[in-house]
Amino acid sequence: MSTWRRLHVKVQTTRGLLTSRPVTQRHTWLKGHVLLCQSLSTCTPLRNDFFKDLEAQLAAMRKKAVDALPGSSWSALEINPNLPPERADIVIVGGGVVGWSIAYWLKQKERVRGEVKVVVVEKDMTYSQASTVLSAGGIRQQFSLPENIHLSMASADFMRNINEHLSVLHEDPVDLQFNQSGYLFLASEDVAHIMETNYSTQRDAGAKVALLSPTQLKEKFPWINTNGVALASYGLENEGWFDPWTLLNAFRRKAISMGVIQCCGEVTDFKHTTNMVMTADGEHLGLRRIHSVKVQMSNSLEYQPVECAIVVNAAGAFSGKLAEMLGIGLGPKDTIAGIPVPVEPRKRYIYVFHCPDGPGLDTPFLIDYSGVYFRREGLGGNYIAGTSPEEAEEPDTSNLEVDHQFFEDKIWPYLANRVPAFEKLKVTSAWAGFYDYNTFDQNGIIGIHPMVNNMYFATGFSGHGLQQSPAVGRAVAELILDGGFKTLDLNGLSFRRIMAEEPMLERNIV
Amino acid sequence: MSAPFMSLRRCCQRSALLIVTRRPRSSSSVSPPPPPPPLHTRLLLSLTQRFYDVEMLLSWRSQWRRKGIRKKNAYYGYTQRFYGSDLAAAYYVLSMKGAFRFVGQTEWYCPDKRGKFNWDFLNHRDTQLEEVNMNYTLINYTGLVNLEEQRSLRTLSVRGCSEVDDWFLARLHVLQDSLEELDISHCPHITTGGLAALRNLKGLRRLDVSSLPGISSPGLVIILLEEMLPQCQITATGYDLSLR
Numbered sequence: 001m002s003t004w005r006r007l008h009v010k011v012q013t014t015r016g017l018l019t020s021r022p023v024t025q026r027h028t029w030l031k032g033h034v035l036l037c038q039s040l041s042t043c044t045p046l047r048n049d050f051f052k053d054l055e056a057q058l059a060a061m062r063k064k065a066v067d068a069l070p071g072s073s074w075s076a077l078e079i080n081p082n083l084p085p086e087r088a089d090i091v092i093v094g095g096g097v098v099g100w101s102i103a104y105w106l107k108q109k110e111r112v113r114g115e116v117k118v119v120v121v122e123k124d125m126t127y128s129q130a131s132t133v134l135s136a137g138g139i140r141q142q143f144s145l146p147e148n149i150h151l152s153m154a155s156a157d158f159m160r161n162i163n164e165h166l167s168v169l170h171e172d173p174v175d176l177q178f179n180q181s182g183y184l185f186l187a188s189e190d191v192a193h194i195m196e197t198n199y200s201t202q203r204d205a206g207a208k209v210a211l212l213s214p215t216q217l218k219e220k221f222p223w224i225n226t227n228g229v230a231l232a233s234y235g236l237e238n239e240g241w242f243d244p245w246t247l248l249n250a251f252r253r254k255a256i257s258m259g260v261i262q263c264c265g266e267v268t269d270f271k272h273t274t275n276m277v278m279t280a281d282g283e284h285l286g287l288r289r290i291h292s293v294k295v296q297m298s299n300s301l302e303y304q305p306v307e308c309a310i311v312v313n314a315a316g317a318f319s320g321k322l323a324e325m326l327g328i329g330l331g332p333k334d335t336i337a338g339i340p341v342p343v344e345p346r347k348r349y350i351y352v353f354h355c356p357d358g359p360g361l362d363t364p365f366l367i368d369y370s371g372v373y374f375r376r377e378g379l380g381g382n383y384i385a386g387t388s389p390e391e392a393e394e395p396d397t398s399n400l401e402v403d404h405q406f407f408e409d410k411i412w413p414y415l416a417n418r419v420p421a422f423e424k425l426k427v428t429s430a431w432a433g434f435y436d437y438n439t440f441d442q443n444g445i446i447g448i449h450p451m452v453n454n455m456y457f458a459t460g461f462s463g464h465g466l467q468q469s470p471a472v473g474r475a476v477a478e479l480i481l482d483g484g485f486k487t488l489d490l491n492g493l494s495f496r497r498i499m500a501e502e503p504m505l506e507r508n509i510v
Numbered sequence: 511m512s513a514p515f516m517s518l519r520r521c522c523q524r525s526a527l528l529i530v531t532r533r534p535r536s537s538s539s540v541s542p543p544p545p546p547p548p549l550h551t552r553l554l555l556s557l558t559q560r561f562y563d564v565e566m567l568l569s570w571r572s573q574w575r576r577k578g579i580r581k582k583n584a585y586y587g588y589t590q591r592f593y594g595s596d597l598a599a600a601y602y603v604l605s606m607k608g609a610f611r612f613v614g615q616t617e618w619y620c621p622d623k624r625g626k627f628n629w630d631f632l633n634h635r636d637t638q639l640e641e642v643n644m645n646y647t648l649i650n651y652t653g654l655v656n657l658e659e660q661r662s663l664r665t666l667s668v669r670g671c672s673e674v675d676d677w678f679l680a681r682l683h684v685l686q687d688s689l690e691e692l693d694i695s696h697c698p699h700i701t702t703g704g705l706a707a708l709r710n711l712k713g714l715r716r717l718d719v720s721s722l723p724g725i726s727s728p729g730l731v732i733i734l735l736e737e738m739l740p741q742c743q744i745t746a747t748g749y750d751l752s753l754r
Contacts, residue, residue, distance in 0.1 A: 113562075160651065160677045164576060169565050179703035180680040208683070220709075236683045236710060240703065361702075361734040362709035379702065379730050 083304045084263035084295050088119040090480065091293050091308040093267045093322060095122025096132040097244060097466055098458050099314035100251035101473025104166070107258040109477050114259065116481070119306060121295055123266035129400060131316050132248050132466060134433025136350060136375065136384055138241040138365050139467035140183040141207035142233055144198045144507040145443065148464070149205040150488050154471035156238035159247075166254040174250040176242040181376070182235040184221075184364040186418070191369060192230040194507050199233055208237040223359045224366075225420055234364065241365060241375060244466050251473075269294040270326055271305065272452075283335050288326055288452045310480060312456045317345035317434035319459040326452055336450060336499060343445070343460040346437035347395045350386045351407045355425040358383060372414040382428070387411050395432075402430040435463045441503035444468065446475055447494035456480060457495070579673060582606060583653030595659040596638050600631050602656040608644035612637045613662050641665040645693075651677045658684045667693040669718075676704025683710040695720035695748070702731050706738075714742045721748030 067074040090106060092099045103120050110116050127133045139159070141152045158165060163173045187195040195211075202209045212234055214226040220234075256262060270293055274286040292307040315322050320343040324330065329340025363376040363383075374385035387410055389395065395403060407427060416423045438445065438460035445460040458476050461468060471488060478486045485491065497504055546552070557564055582605070589598035600619070603610045604627045609620030612634055620643075621627035639660050650673035657663065663685055668674050674697045682689065689711050694700060701724040708714070717739065725731050728749040736744055 167572075169568055175701075177701070177703060178676060180676050180707035181703075181709075182707075220712075237680045240706075360737045361706050361731075362738045379727065379734065 080297065080302055082264060082297065083302070084119050084121065084265065084306050085117070085261060086304065087117070087307045088261070089117045089308065090119070090310045090312060091267075091306055092118065092120045092312040092314055093293070094312075094314035094316055094319075094459075095120050095125075095252075095262070096127075096130050096314065096316050097248045097251065097469040098132075098316070098461075098472055099312070100248060100255055101469045102312055102314060102458060102476045103260045103473075104251050104255040104258070105473040105477035106480065107255060107260060108165075109481050118255075118260045119263055119308075120255070120260060121263045121265055121267055121293070123264070123298065125264050127248075129317075129434065131434050131436060133245050134350075134400075134431060135244055135463075135466050136241065136373075136386065137244045137466065138183065138239075138375065140235055140239045140365070141205075142183055142185055142198065142202060142209060142235055142239075143464075144194075144201060145492075145504060146201060146205050147488070147490055147492050147504075148443065148468070148506065149202055149207055151444075151468040151471040151475075151490070152464075153205070153207060153238065154474070154488060155468055158470035159242065160238075162250065166250040168253055168257045171253065174246065176246050176250075178242040179240045179376075180237075181241070181362065182237075182239045182364045184235075184366045185233040186229045186366070186368050187231045187233070188228055188369045189230045195231050195233050198507065208235065210234050210236055221359065221362070221364075223419055223421055225418055227417075229369075239365075247466075247469070263295060265295040265297050265304075267293055267322065268296045268303070268325075270311070272326060279336070285336055285451065286327070286331075290326070290452065290454055310454050310456065312458060312476065312480075314458045316436040316459060316465070317343070319343045319436060319457065323449070323455075323457075326455070328449060328451055339499060341445070341449070341457065341460075342440040342498060343436050343438055345397045345434040346462075347397050347400065347432050348386060348388065348435055348463070349395075349402055349406055349430060349432050350384055351402075351411065351427050351430040352377060352382055352384055353425045353427045354380075354382050355422055356381055357421045357424070359419065359421070366418070368414055368418050370414045372411050372418070374415060374419075383422075383425075385411055385415060387414075397434065400432045400434075402432050404430065436460055436465060437462045440498055441505050443504055443506050444472065444493055445495060445498070446472060446490050447479065447496075449495055450499060579648050579650065580652065582648055583650050583673075585652075585655050593632070594636055596636055597632060597634075599639055599656050599660055602653070603639070603642055603644065604631070606644060606647045606649055606653070608642060608647050608649070610639045610643065611641040613640040618643075638662040643667045644671065645669040647671055648673050649678075650674065651681055654678060654681050654684070660685070661688055663688050665689075665691040667691075668697065669693050670696040672698060675699035676701055676707065679704040680707040682707070686710045686712060689713055691716040693718040695722065695745075698723050700724050702726065705731060705735060708735070709738055711739075714739055716743050716745070718745045720746055 066072060092103055099120055099122070103118050106116055106118050124130065139152060139156060141149050141156070143149050143152065159176060159178065162176060166174050185195065199209060199211050210233075212220065212232040214229050214232075217224060217229065217232045218226050252262070270290050272288045272290045274288050277285050277287055279285050290308070290311050292305045293311060294303055294305050296303045313319050313322055320341050323341040327337070329338065331337025358381055359376070361376075361379075365373065365375040367373040370387075372385065372387040374383050376382075377384045385407075389406070389410065404427070407430070412422075412425075436459050442462040443460070444465065445457050447457060449455055449457060456476055456479060458472055465472075475485055475488055475490050478484070492504060547555070586598045586602050589601050593601070600610060604619065604621055607621050607625055609618050611618050612631075614637070615634075619628065619631045639657075640662055641664060642657065645667055646669065649668060649671055666685070666689060668678075674694065676699075679694070679700065682692075690713055692708075692711070692714060695718045700722050705719070705725070708717070717735070719732070719735065722728070728746065729751045732744060732746045
C-alpha cells in the first residue's frame with residue numbers, strides 16, 4: 001500500500017515539474033523517501049537546496065524570457081508614469097476648486113466623448129498652501145455688483161443639485177455639509193444707505209434678503225448687542241457655509257471619471273511666439289501665443305513640455321507670478337504690455353475659539369461693519385473668526401505663520417463689543433491662508449488677456465472664489481467651447497476694465 | 511492512527527488534482543468541451559466588456575427618475591392663471607397624492623389609493639389652504655413654489671418624504687409668518703445644517719423631528735433646537751439617546 005502510494009506520488013511530482021504549477025505547492029522528494037507536502041523543518045534551511053529551489057528558478061527564468069521577447073511591456077528605459085502627456089488640448093494651471101470646476105465643465109459641455117483633452121497641473125497635492133481648503137467656506141448673495149450676485153446664485157443652485165451633477169456611479173453621494181444659516185451684515189449710520197442700495201440690487205437680481213431694524217435684530221438674535229447698528233441685512237435662503245474640501249474632491253473625482261488627466265507638477269515656463277503689431281495709438285505690442293507649457297516634476301530635475309492649444313490660469317494667489325513668465329507687465333509703463341495682472345497673494349488669518357455661552361444653532365455668518373466676522377463651527381460651542389487688516393498693515397506673504405497678537409488687538413475687542421458672551425472665550429487654534437487678492441478692484445478676472453490670445457484667466461476673486469467656483473467654471477467652459485458667455489453675461493469682469501482702468505468696485509468686501 | 515487516514519485523504523486530493531490538471535495539457539481530451547453558458551450569463555459577460563455603455567445606461571435610468579420628479583414638482587402656472595393660486599396649490603397637493611384642508615372648513619380633500627380624487631374642491635375659489643399633509647410624497651424644493659402664496663398655511667406635514675432636504679427647509683421661510691406646526695420626521699436627507707434654517711419660522715409651535723437618520727448627534731441637536739425655538743414644542747422620538 002505504501003509503496004503504491006510512493007510510486008503514485010513520485011509520478012505525480014515529476015508530472016508536476018513539467019507543467020507550470022504554482023510554486024506554492026510544496027512537494028519534496030528525496031531518493032527513496034517521501035515527504036508528503038508537509039514541511040517538517042522548524043527553521044530556515046542552512047544551505048540552498050538545489051532541487052527545492054529548482055521549481056522557483058525555472059519559473060523565474062520563464063518569466064524573464066517572456067518579458068525579454070517582443071510583445072511584452074518591459075523596457076530598459078524607465079519612464080516616470082507621473083509625467084503629463086506630451087500633447088493636450090487644454091492645460092489648466094492650478095488644481096484648486098476653480099481649476100477643477102473648469103475641468104469638470106469642459107468635459108460636461110463637450111459634445112462628443114473625448115473631444116477635448118484636458119490636463120490639470122497642480123504643484124502641491126497636499127494642498128498645504130491652496131486657498132480653497134484654507135477658506136472659511138461661506139457662500140452669500142449679498143454683494144453690490146449684479147455679476148457677483150448672479151455668480152453666487154448660480155453656484156448655490158449648482159450645490160443644491162450637486163448629486164445630479166457630480167455623482168459618480170457606485171461611489172458615495174456628495175455631502176457638502178451645507179449649513180443653511182445665512183449671512184448677517186451689520187451697518188452703522190454712515191454706511192446704512194449703501195446697504196439699502198445693495199439690498200435693492202440684490203432683490204432685483206433675485207436674492208432672498210431681508211432688511212432688519214435694530215429692534216427686529218434684537219428680537220431675532222437676542223445675543224447681539226445692537227449699539228451702533230443702524231441697519232442689518234440678513235440672507236434668508238441659499239446662504240451659509242459648507243466644506244470646501246468636499247467640493248474640491250467632488251469636482252476632482254467627477255472630472256477624473258470623465259477623463260481629465262491630473263498631473264502633479266509645477267509650471268515653470270512657457271514656450272511662446274511673439275507677433276509684433278502696431279496698435280491704433282502707435283505703440284508696438286507683442287502679441288504672444290503659447291505653444292507649450294513646461295511642467296517641472298516636484299523634487300526632481302525631470303520636466304515635460306506639454307504642447308497645448310489653450311492654457312487656463314486658475315492658479316489663485318500665484319496667478320500674477322505665472323503671468324509674469326509670459327512677460328505680461330514687464331513692458332514700459334503706460335503701455336498695454338506694462339500693465340501686470342493685478343493679482344497677488346494676501347495673507348488672512350482665521351482663529352478658532354471656544355465659548356461656552358455663545359450663540360446657538362441659529363448663529364448666522366455675522367459680519368460687523370468694522371470688518372470682523374465670525375461663524376459657528378460644529379455643535380460644540382466653537383466659532384471661527386477673522387478680519388481683513390488695513391492696507392498699511394498687510395502681513396508678510398512669504399509664509400503661512402499666524403500672528404496671534406492680531407486676534408487680541410484687532411478682533412477680540414470688536415467681537416466682545418458685538419456679542420457680550422464673547423468676552424469669555426479661549427482661542428483653541430488658528431490658521432492662515434492666501435486671498436488671491438485683486439489689487440485693482442477686488443473682483444474676479446474672467447476672460448482672455450489681450451496680449452496672450454490663448455491664455456484664459458479665472459482668478460483674482462479676493463476671498464469669494466470658492467463660493468463662485470461652479471458658476472465661474474461653467475462661464476470659462478462656455479468661453480472656451482462656445483466662444484462667448486451663454487448663461488451669465490460676465491463681460492464686465494473681463495480684462496477690458498483693467499486695461500481701461502475702470503474699476504468695478506465691490507462695496508461689501510470681507 | 512490518523513496518519514494513514516490523512517495520507518489517504520491527501521492521496522485522493524492529489525488524484526483529483528491529477529484529473530483536473532490533465533485537461534489543459536493534453537490535446538486529445540477525453541471529456542467533451544463544457545457546454546456554452548446560458549444566454550443570460552453570456553449577456554452579462556459581454557456587458558462586463560462594455561463599461562462605458564453600462565455606465566451610460568445606468569445614468570440614463572437615474573436621469574429619467576429625476577426628470578419624473580422634476581415634472582411632478584413643476585410650477586403649475588397654467589392652473590394658477592386660470593383658477594387662481596389657491597386652487598392651483600390645492601390641485602398640486604392632490605396630484606402629488608397629498609391631502610389638504612381649506613381655511614374655515616373641516617373637510618379634508620384627499621385622493622384614494624389609486625390617485626383619483628373628488629373635483630369638488632374647485633367650488634371653493636380663493637380659499638386658502640390651512641393644513642397640508644404631504645406625507646410620503648415626492649415634494650421637493652421646486653415643488654414648494656406652488657405653496658408659496660398660501661399665507662394662512664398653519665400645518666405642514668412632510669413625513670417620510672425622500673426628496674425633502676436642507677434646501678427645502680431653508681425655503682420654508684416663505685411661510686414664516688403663518689406656519690405653526692411642522693412635521694419633518696423620517697426624512698432621510700435632512701441634516702443638522704438644514705435644521706438651522708428653521709430659525710426663520712417664528713410662529714412655529716409644534717415641531718416633529720423624530721427618526722431623522724441624517725443627523726449625527728441627535729441628543730445635542732435636539733437641545734440646540736429647543737434653545738433656538740423657545741416657544742416651540744419639539745417632539746423627537748426614535749433616537750437612541752443612551753450613553754455609549
